[in-house]
Amino acid sequence: MEEKIVYFDKPGKENTDEVLRIASRRAKELGIKNIVVASTTGATAVKAMDALKGLRVVIVTHSFGFREANTQEFTEENRKLVESKGGTILTAAHAFGGISRSMGQGSIPEAPATYIIGDLVALTLRVFGQGTKVACEIATMATDAGLVRTDEDVIAIAGTGSVAAGRGADAAVVIQPAPSHRFFDTQVKEVLCKPRL
DSSP: OOOOOEEESSOSGGGHHHHHHHHHHHHHHHTOOEEEEEOSSSHHHHHHHHHTTTSEEEEEEOOTTSSSTTOOSSOHHHHHHHHHTTOEEEEOOOTTSGGGGGGSTTSSTTSOOOOOHHHHHHHHHHTTOHHHHHHHHHHHHHHHTTSSOTTSOEEEEEOOOSTTTTSSOOEEEEEEOOOGGGGGGOEEEEEEEEEOO
8 A cells, every 4th residue: 555644844833724634535535534633722623623524523632720720721712613513622631641740840849750651652752743742642532531432543633732833733643542551552554744843
């Protein structure tokens, strides 16, 4: 089998429309019904709902308090738009971080210096790009929540979430997901697109 991979010159939101087009086309070709999309503020989620009509779209947000205590970055306006268009929104602890991340990043000064498995997985996947790492993580989170199955391929879409990149989507993979407690059963079957940088 031969299939094209699209490489973007640089990461960022300017790739979002093309990522959604590529994902929609490949989903139709493979008969994939479920798409999982990372979205911080909801801007990418709203675009996904319009671009992926006819597919079941699961939007994965940051957890509450990710950037600032007691706040959610996904706007209420975008939440209403996504839900009105039939999208499902998942807000949960990040699969590769969760409670283990509380031991690092200076949150507990007396915490032992340890390598935490979720961080090792995240850092390893990040060598393929931040969006590719996030795509694997959100597929796991959607599986944990029972929103996608482990015996069906899904397409996961994410992006390089830095301020410089401007968020948006710049990576998509075809993946057979697994729940977090069986993460290493996950199979990335195809890389559809990603930034070269």
